[in-house]
Amino acid sequence: MRDVLRHHLFWPVAALVALLVANTVARPSFLAITVRDGHLFGAPIDILRITGPLLLVALGMTLVIATRGIDLSVGAVVAVSGAVALSHIASSPDPESPVTVLTAIGLALALCVVLGVWNGFLVSVLGIQPIIATLILMTAGRGVAMLITGGMITTVNSAPFKVLGSGFWLGLPVAAVIAFGVFAVVAFVVRRTALGMLLEATGINPAASRLSGVRSKTLTWTVYTASGLFAGLAGLLISADTMAADANNAGLFIELDAILAVVIGGTALSGGKFNLSGTLVGALVIATLERTVTVLGISPLVTPLFMALVVIAVTLLQSPRMRERLTAARRRQIAVPPEPQPAASPDSTEVKAR
Template identity: 55%
Template sequence: MRELTRHRLFWPAAILVVMLLANLIFTPTFFRIELKNGHLYGSLIDILLYGAPLILIALGMTMVIATGGIDLSVGATVAISGALACSIIAEQADQEAVGGVLTAVGLALGLSLVLGFWNGLLVARTGIQPIIATLILMVAGRGVAQLITDGQIITINSDPYELIGGGYLFGFPFAVLVVVVVFAATAVLIRRTALGLLLEAVGGNAEASRLVGIRARRLLVLAYVFCAFCAGIAGLMISSNIRAADGNNAGLWIELDAILAVVIGGTSLMGGRFSLAGTVLGALIIQTLSTTIYTTGVPPQITLVFKAVVVTVVCLIQSPAFRAKAFHRSRPSTPAPSEAEVPA
């Protein structure tokens, strides 16, 4: 049992299970999954569906954090990707044309890759601190998204585009299937090749990695490009799910949830070893918490405070040092010998 509790995935998985079971108190049908019109519906399906963008962004953030960096611009990339795709589709005469939708999606993802490459260059080539380099795009990116949408909320009516974030395939939400494919491809690439080990080496000590022949700069750029790519897909999901692009609010503060998901999943912000499965569990915990807040009727004015308190408790429970202090049973100390017992 002790070996099980020491596993890095035990506490995130246990916390997720406890949170899911707690919802049964307020929603007795929380675990019910129904098949309607060939589609799966239920609270658990909703958690997976609405948590899909966060899982994608958290996966990309994991790669960046593994190198010892951070990416604060993923929310802006989400807004830019959705804004560009929706603006292109809105200008088309036939919004149902699959070719036009694929063109919009391709251009949006291409721009996301460029944004990630820009972040990577600032960090790897110019030596700017990651938090500053990505903060530049975090601030400017919202302005770029507003320029693309001309400061308006662009609405579209395209069934092929809606499939990305709100459609179903073989009964399952298409967004969830996309997450499964991205996660599987990332896991194979990271764990079945030397790439994961190289990323951990760069995160542990970038200078030492460079001295032993690892191309640390290229790996840094690759990590930021992948992170932006995941954010771009998430932007498509969010905008297609609501059939609109909001350059000001799309993906707002999602970078903080992504960082929390990575940390809850057991990856250190100092870089080095990381866990993709832990990140997915962390993202599901964040999304389950959001779902719980809505289903339990927590007042909107204290929603963020409630969320912060729960996340703090979750992080403390996962901390070995905190558990050792909080649950350690102090042994009775041996009484000091009296003066009569002290030998002369």
């Protein structure tokens, strides 16, 4: 039992189960899944769809954090991706053409890769602190998105593009299938090759890793590029879901949700060892929290406070120091000796002897 409690996924999974139980108590039909026109519908399916874009962003964030970095620009990259794709489709004479949609997707992802390369250049080559380097694009990126859209909310009507956000494949949301598919590929590559070990070595001690022959600058450049690519893909899923590109609000604060998902999953912001499976659970927790707010009827005014309290509780339970204090408190309670019984008086002893 002690080993189970110490497992890095125990508390995130426990938080996820607790949220599901709370939702089920508030609405008994919460876990019900119905089939309509061959597609699955229900709150669990909605959670999977919400998890899709967040999981992609959190996946890139995990790799960046593993190298002692941080990427605050992913929200802006999400906005740029949607702006490029929808602007191209809107200006096309045939928005319904698959070629038009594929071209829009390619242009959006290509630009997002360039933005990721830019972040990697600032961090690995120029040596700028990651929080400052990515803050530059976090600020300028939305300006770029506004220039692309002309400061307007761009809307389109394209059935092939809409499939990315609200379509289904084998009964499951396409957004979730894409996100979980990318996650599976990255997890396989990272854990089945030396890449994961090299990332951890770079995060634990960059200088020592360079002396041992690890190309830490190349790895750092690579993870920021991957983060830009995954954020761009998330932006496509988000814009396809709403069929609109809003440079001001698309992907707003998604970088904070991604960091929370990484931290809930057990990856330390100090870099080094990382946990992709924990990031997956963390993204599910954040998505379930968003759904919980709706089910419980929590006022939008206190929604951020409610989510913050849940996240604080989960992170505190994951803290090694907090767990040590709780364990020590339990041990002290067990070790408290029983109260001494009053000694028998001589008279009572004589009475018992008689």
